[in-house]
Amino acid sequence: MARILIALGGxxxxxxxxxxxxEEQMRNVRYTCERLVELIKMGHQLVITHGNGxxxxxxxxxxxxxxxxxxxxxxxxVVNAMTQGQIGYMIQQNLMNLLKKEGLNIPVATVAxxxxxxxxxxxxxxxxxxxxxxxxxxxxxxxxxxHSHWVIKKVKPGEGKVYRRVVPSPDPIKIVEAxxxxxxxxxxxxxxxxxxGGIPVVEKExxxxxxxxxxxxxxxxxERLAEVVExxxxxxxxxxxxxxxxxxxxxxxxxxxxxxxxAKKYLAEGHFLPGSMGPKVVACIRFLEWGGKRAIITSLDKxxxxxxxxxGTHIVPx
Amino acid sequence: MARILIALGGxxxxxxxxxxxxEEQMRNVRYTCERLVELIKMGHQLVITHGNGxxxxxxxxxxxxxxxxxxxxxxxxVVNAMTQGQIGYMIQQNLMNLLKKEGLNIPVATVAxxxxxxxxxxxxxxxxxxxxxxxxxxxxxxxxxxHSHWVIKKVKPGEGKVYRRVVPSPDPIKIVEAxxxxxxxxxxxxxxxxxxGGIPVVEKExxxxxxxxxxxxxxxxxERLAEVVExxxxxxxxxxxxxxxxxxxxxxxxxxxxxxxxAKKYLAEGHFLPGSMGPKVVACIRFLEWGGKRAIITSLDKxxxxxxxxxGTHIVPx
Numbered sequence: 001m002a003r004i005l006i007a008l009g010g011x012x013x014x015x016x017x018x019x020x021x022x023e024e025q026m027r028n029v030r031y032t033c034e035r036l037v038e039l040i041k042m043g044h045q046l047v048i049t050h051g052n053g054x055x056x057x058x059x060x061x062x063x064x065x066x067x068x069x070x071x072x073x074x075x076x077x078v079v080n081a082m083t084q085g086q087i088g089y090m091i092q093q094n095l096m097n098l099l100k101k102e103g104l105n106i107p108v109a110t111v112a113x114x115x116x117x118x119x120x121x122x123x124x125x126x127x128x129x130x131x132x133x134x135x136x137x138x139x140x141x142x143x144x145x146x147h148s149h150w151v152i153k154k155v156k157p158g159e160g161k162v163y164r165r166v167v168p169s170p171d172p173i174k175i176v177e178a179x180x181x182x183x184x185x186x187x188x189x190x191x192x193x194x195x196x197g198g199i200p201v202v203e204k205e206x207x208x209x210x211x212x213x214x215x216x217x218x219x220x221x222x223e224r225l226a227e228v229v230e231x232x233x234x235x236x237x238x239x240x241x242x243x244x245x246x247x248x249x250x251x252x253x254x255x256x257x258x259x260x261x262x263a264k265k266y267l268a269e270g271h272f273l274p275g276s277m278g279p280k281v282v283a284c285i286r287f288l289e290w291g292g293k294r295a296i297i298t299s300l301d302k303x304x305x306x307x308x309x310x311x312g313t314h315i316v317p318x
Numbered sequence: 319m320a321r322i323l324i325a326l327g328g329x330x331x332x333x334x335x336x337x338x339x340x341e342e343q344m345r346n347v348r349y350t351c352e353r354l355v356e357l358i359k360m361g362h363q364l365v366i367t368h369g370n371g372x373x374x375x376x377x378x379x380x381x382x383x384x385x386x387x388x389x390x391x392x393x394x395x396v397v398n399a400m401t402q403g404q405i406g407y408m409i410q411q412n413l414m415n416l417l418k419k420e421g422l423n424i425p426v427a428t429v430a431x432x433x434x435x436x437x438x439x440x441x442x443x444x445x446x447x448x449x450x451x452x453x454x455x456x457x458x459x460x461x462x463x464x465h466s467h468w469v470i471k472k473v474k475p476g477e478g479k480v481y482r483r484v485v486p487s488p489d490p491i492k493i494v495e496a497x498x499x500x501x502x503x504x505x506x507x508x509x510x511x512x513x514x515g516g517i518p519v520v521e522k523e524x525x526x527x528x529x530x531x532x533x534x535x536x537x538x539x540x541e542r543l544a545e546v547v548e549x550x551x552x553x554x555x556x557x558x559x560x561x562x563x564x565x566x567x568x569x570x571x572x573x574x575x576x577x578x579x580x581a582k583k584y585l586a587e588g589h590f591l592p593g594s595m596g597p598k599v600v601a602c603i604r605f606l607e608w609g610g611k612r613a614i615i616t617s618l619d620k621x622x623x624x625x626x627x628x629x630g631t632h633i634v635p636x
Contacts, residue, residue: 021390058389059380059400065387066380069451072339078404082377085403086396088430089517096494097526107498112406112428133387176414180425180507187501199407208415 001043002232003185004307007222007283008032008050009238012300013087020054026090033094038304040190041102047185047229048091049222052083052196056215059083060132060165076131076167077199077211084112084195091192108190114176115198115221117214121170127151129169129215134161149213168214172221176201176209178228185229197221223283227290233307234287234295236280241299243281243313245271259318260288284315293317319361320550321503322625325540325601326350326368327556330618331405338372344408351412355420356622358508365503365547366409367540370401370514374533377401378450378483394449394485395517395529402430402513409510426508432494433516433539435532439488445469447487447533452479467531486532490539494519494527496546503547515539541601545608551625552605552613554598559617561599561631563589577636578606602633611635 012032018024040046056079063073074082088110095108123129130153135143140152140163156162175181175194184191197216201209219236226234242254245266258266263285272278277297284295298305298312306312330350336342358364374397381391392400406428413426441447448471453461458470458481474480493499493512502509515534519527537554544552560572563584576584581603590596595615602613616623616630624630 019388019390022393022396058384061387061389062377062380062384065383066376069379069383070337071376071379072337074404075340078340078407081403081407082400083403085399085401085406085430086392088403089396089399089432092430092495093432093517093519093527093529100525105497107495107501109495109498109502110430112403112410112430114407114411177410177425177427179423180427180502183425183505183507184427184498184502187505189498189501201411207418209411211411 003045003047003229004039004233004235005047005049005222005226005229005231006036007219007236008048009300010051010053011239012050012237013090014054020058026094029090030094032300033091033098035300035303036095037098037102039307040099040104040106042304042307044307046190047225047231048190048192049194049218049225050087050091050192050196051218052080052087055083055086056080056196057132064133075211076213076215077201080196080199080215081112084110084199087195088192095190106188106190108192109184110192111177111181111184113181113194113198114201114209115194115216115224116173116176116209117170117200117202117212117216118173119202121168123168123170124214127166127168129167130155130164131167131215132165135163136161137163139163169217170200170214172198172216172224175224175228181225181228191229194221194225217279219280219283220286223286226287226292232293234284234292235303235307236283236295236297237300237303238280238297239299241302241311243272243277243297247271247273247277255313257314257316259316260285261318263315281315288315288317321363321365321547322357322551322553323365323367323540323544323547323549324354325537325554326366327618328369328371329557330368330555331408332372338376344412347408348412350618351409351416353618353621354413355416357625358417358422358424359420360622360625362625364508365543365549366508366510367512367536367543368405368409368510368514369536370398370405373401373404374398374514375450382451393529394531394533395519398514398517398533399430402428402517405513406510413508424506424508426510427502428510428513429495429499429502431499431512431516432519432527433512433534433542434491434494434527435488435518435520435530435534436491437520437530439486441486441488442532445484445486447485448473448482449485449533450483453481454479455481457481487535488518488532490516490534490542493542493546499543499546509547512539512543535597537598537601538604541604544605544610550611552602552610553621553625554601554613554615555618555621556598556615557617559620559629561590561595561615565589565591565595573631575632575634577634578603579636581633599633606633606635
């Protein structure tokens with residue numbers, strides 16, 4: 001009986017080859033929730049966070065096309081909030097339906113979550129995270145004139161639609177709704193929080209918060225959420241069963257277990273891709289250095305076995 | 319020191335003449351929250367719900383324009399969920415900022431809320447609630463072919479863009495997340511719930527829930543939320559200080575106080591417009607018949623005075 005914070009990967013909601021219809025996403029979320037219910041049936045208490053890349057990308061394209069009809073596009077903090085509502089609802093409904101079938105009467109609630117970042121984060125100087133549609137060079141030039149604060153970079157070699165807006169991906173500092181979330185978890189609610197890395201906000205000089213155009217890494221934000229709900233296990237679910245040394249090379253080797261020191265060494269040696277396994281390992285290291293006892297990276301399908309210690313990459317204190 | 323359930327009208331978030339930019343909406347929500355904080359400073363405990371008409375309308379237009387770029391539009395249950403995230407975030411941030419300035423440390427949380435409706439609701443047979451953009455006759459014909467389940471009606475006299483999609487507006491039966499919301503309120507959290515009337519869901523034969531294409535009246539859903547959180551006062555804030563007899567006519571007369579019986583009589587006599595004051599009065603009657611003691615309809619600016627009994631239309635048991 002453990003408290004487990006689960007960070008769901010993008011494939012838990014939308015498969016890469018799909019268009020992202022309602023039916024596709026609901027089916028994927030249902031499949032995901034069936035895995036989660038297995039953990040609940042084992043007696044574990046869950047707190048859930050998730051990505052939002054495809055959903056935020058779709059909304060950004062819709063917002064862009066809506067401008068011609070006079071609909072003002074909303075900035076990235078609102079886009080995140082909207083996808084938190086969207087994905088939270090899908091998880092909430094499917095999880096409640098499956099719990100009901102099991103005769104389990106546990107409340108589930110999605111809470112809109114702001115995540116504090118620093119205005120001085122270096123990523124605001126040199127934004128790196130691509131979001132939204134691909135543009136031609138001409139479209140990119142036009143958009144730069146229309147949106148003076150946008151940074152658009154060439155993200156693929158060649159010609160045509162190879163430009164994309166890039167936004168800052170600052171490091172999350174803390175979960176703003178920490179107090180509410182802690183009370184909800186203590187009240188026995190399965191909480192879905194900090195979706196898509198959370199709504200990015202900065203603190204103004206007077207101490208109040210305001211939204212900022214950025215996208216926070218969902219695993220790193222999930223780690224800050226872990227500091228709030230103090231789980232026994234921080235479980236990152238992605239599309240591979242284990243992290244690898246020399247991933248994708250002929251001598252690739254799965255990692256069953258690594259200490260903080262080993263994880264840091266592998267990270268420095270470049271075994272984990274930035275924007276992929278890299279931030280997941282960083283999030284796990286942070287969790288353990290904060291005081292967590294056990295972090296696991298595995299696939300959605302192997303979640304139960306990984307919790308039982310049978311598979312996955314386990315990261316542990318030195 | 320009362321527990322007050324507040325249903326915010328559309329003008330609390332977007333003024334009719336505005337385009338709905340981020341800056342406009344944030345400014346309005348801030349103004350709204352300044353009024354709410356006055357009530358909190360008086361010692362009252364708030365639960366908040368709100369409308370989403372303009373935001374859902376904007377999103378529907380964006381979704382429609384995004385189809386040409388291959389982005390699948392999401393149905394109305396998801397649209398509601400997205401606007402709950404959007405508006406909940408805006409209220410949450412502004413309220414937290416203002417509370418902090420007052421030195422009040424009260425957690426605020428928006429919870430994605432599903433609202434159960436019946437598949438047998440008569441409004442599913444003859445939908446009446448207009449949503450989204452206006453179309454020409456040609457556009458309407460084309461859309462009907464593309465979306466076999468859409469109903470499009472002529473909503474204005476004359477030619478041109480006078481057609482609009484109409485959707486069912488079924489009666490809310492109950493708040494699905496009742497248990498979670500009750501625990502949150504009991505834990506001292508200022509809860510924002512059931513925004514835009516909530517995510518419409520129906521119960522399938524196996525007892526599980528699924529989303530349905532509909533829009534629920536936010537005041538009637540607010541009343542169902544009241545049955546969950548059991549407030550001392552159900553406060554509906556709109557753009558007029560009081561309800562009127564013979565509204566808009568030379569002999570119009572403000573109503574200071576009416577009993578359930580009087581309210582029902584006035585309603586039957588047609589004093590309250592359907593889609594406007596009508597559902598607000600119906601929601602108040604329901605609240606009192608459920609067992610509530612006091613319902614008030616007034617404007618945002620008069621909220622404090624109305625709670626003090628100095629203005630507003632007070633609806634009371636017989």
